[in-house]
Amino acid sequence: MAFNLVLCLFVYLLFTQGAEGSIDDFDCVEIYKQPAFQHPLLKITRFSSYEDLERSDNYEKKEQCPKGTVPIFRQRNGSESFHLNTSDHLGQHFAVIETMIDGTIYRGAEAEISIHSLNLQDNQYSKSQIWLENGPPGQLNSIHAGWAVHPRLYGDSVTRFTIYWTGDGYGKTGCYNTQCPGFVVLSRNHRIGNQFSGTSVYGKTTRYFTLQIFQDISSGNWVLKLDNEVIGYWPKELFTELNKGASLVRYGGNTFMSTDEMSPPMGNGHFPVAEFLETAYFKNVLIIDSNYIRVYIQYRKLRCYADVYDCFEVTYWGYGRTTGDSFSFGGPGGKCGV
Numbered sequence: 207m208a209f210n211l212v213l214c215l216f217v218y219l220l221f222t223q224g225a226e227g228s229i230d231d232f233d234c235v236e237i238y239k240q241p242a243f244q245h246p247l248l249k250i251t252r253f254s255s256y257e258d259l260e261r262s263d264n265y266e267k268k269e270q271c272p273k274g275t276v277p278i279f280r281q282r283n284g285s286e287s288f289h290l291n292t293s294d295h296l297g298q299h300f301a302v303i304e305t306m307i308d309g310t311i312y313r314g315a316e317a318e319i320s321i322h323s324l325n326l327q328d329n330q331y332s333k334s335q336i337w338l339e340n341g342p343p344g345q346l347n348s349i350h351a352g353w354a355v356h357p358r359l360y361g362d363s364v365t366r367f368t369i370y371w372t373g374d375g376y377g378k379t380g381c382y383n384t385q386c387p388g389f390v391v392l393s394r395n396h397r398i399g400n401q402f403s404g405t406s407v408y409g410k411t412t413r414y415f416t417l418q419i420f421q422d423i424s425s426g427n428w429v430l431k432l433d434n435e436v437i438g439y440w441p442k443e444l445f446t447e448l449n450k451g452a453s454l455v456r457y458g459g460n461t462f463m464s465t466d467e468m469s470p471p472m473g474n475g476h477f478p479v480a481e482f483l484e485t486a487y488f489k490n491v492l493i494i495d496s497n498y499i500r501v502y503i504q505y506r507k508l509r510c511y512a513d514v515y516d517c518f519e520v521t522y523w524g525y526g527r528t529t530g531d532s533f534s535f536g537g538p539g540g541k542c543g544v
Contacts, residue, residue, distance in 0.1 A: 231280040232396050234271035240278060245387030247443040269395055276391040276438075278384050279399030281359075296544045299469055301512040301520040301535040302458030304337075305493070305503065311451035314338070314420030314428075314494030320487045321413045322474040323405040324355045326363045330463050330470040331356040333368070334486060337456040338419055338428070341447030346375035349440055349448070351419055351430055353402065355470075356382075364401045367415075369430065373444050389430075391438040398437065408474060409483050420494050421451060451496065457488050458520060459535050463542075469517055473536020478521040482534075490530035502531045517542035 242248055271277045305312065315336050324332050335352025354368035359382055371388055372380030383399045384391065391398065406412045418431040426442040426449055442449050459472040473486025482489075493503045502525065510533065512518045518537035525531050 232271070232277035232400075233280055234275040235278045237274060237276050237391075240276055240391055241384050241387050242390040242441070243387070245441075245444070248387065248390075248441055271394045271396075273394070276394060277396045277398075278391065279396075281383070281385055281399070297463045297469075299461045299472070299513055299518055299539075299542055300458065301472060301518040301537065302456050302460075303491075303508055303510040303520060303522055303533055304456035304458075305454055306507050306509055307454055308507065309453075310507065311453060311496045312338070312455050312493055313423075313451055313496065313498050314418065315452075315455045315457070316416070316418040316420075316490070316492040316494070316500065317457055317488040318414045318416050318490045319352060320474070320482070320485075321353055321365060321402050321405045321415065322486055323365055324363065324471055324475060326355050326357050326470045327467070328357045329467060331358070331461065332470045332472055333460045334458070334473060335368075335460070336417060336419060337454070338448070338452040339456070340450060340453040341375075344375045344377070345447060346372065347445040347448040348372050348376075348380075349419065349428055351417060353415075360399070365405055366399055366401050367397055367432065369398060371440055371444065373446065379444075388444055389438055389440055393435055393437045395435065397432055397435075406474065406483075408476070412482055412487075414487075414489075416490075420498075421448075423498050455493060457491060458533075459486065459518065461518075461539060463539075469514075469539040469542040471537065471539045472518050473534075475536065475538055477519050477537050478534030480523070480534075482529075485534040486536040487532060487534045489532035491532060492530070512537075514542045516540070 315338060319334055326332060331354060333352060333354040335350050337348060337350050339346060339348040341347045350370040353365050355363055355365050357363050360366060370382050404413050416433050420429055422429050428440040430437045461470050461472050463469040476485060479485045492500045495501055510520050510522045512520050517539050520533060520535040522533040
């Protein structure tokens, strides 16, 4: 799919604060018996705990699985990789910023992402997430994390913390959350697949979470961190190209519709504006460079685009003293084409 460049504007912004998750339907599974270790390439002897990185003291005890177990979301539907997440799949729309593909290698990404409620139909989804990718289309390695409203996946129109991965360009490998062997859960708290305890209210309050995905310098695994807590990791054995680092990092929104229907809204359903109380946004957007250092993205290495101006837009605000690098995105959707 060809994308049109969207004009990037720069302003100074202020913001207010955000939120975390709540309890949902999970099974507490022995950590070594979780789905990840059913993968033929993953050996328990190579298990990485990252215990020195985990901080779960901010969550109530009642939200945790017992010691030695981890929560596995009880998926409401049996589907796995339906509704592909790539731009050449009909019905997809995007409003994002991303790094240029110029040979630069990245070891991770981080941002504060606003949370919003949307009312979607069964044949639609709307996401706000970070992508890290490497490899040619047929062998593309990609990991995603953020929030999604995905009725066909979850059986409801609730905003939930959602992850996805593929090791072969959305072919035979990969899935959402822990539906297939792959992602290793470390946290005893109910996070992956869980709904957020609150969302932003237009013009009144803004709620957000901090998301970080980074390649561990020692093991090569890709670690997922939500706010101050390590949730788990994608083992390096799942990938061929991402083992070398990410050649592309993308931040922003993605929607899907069946080809004969209306596209759902993206972000908070409104076009981006300078007031963070009235828009979906990413702030304090950081990249982890090839030397494993957290830095702001260089503007000359950045591209921002939306594919259907009448439906979705993205506006890059640049650096602000209280927001870091930030951008707004979203739109009402509608008859957006395929």
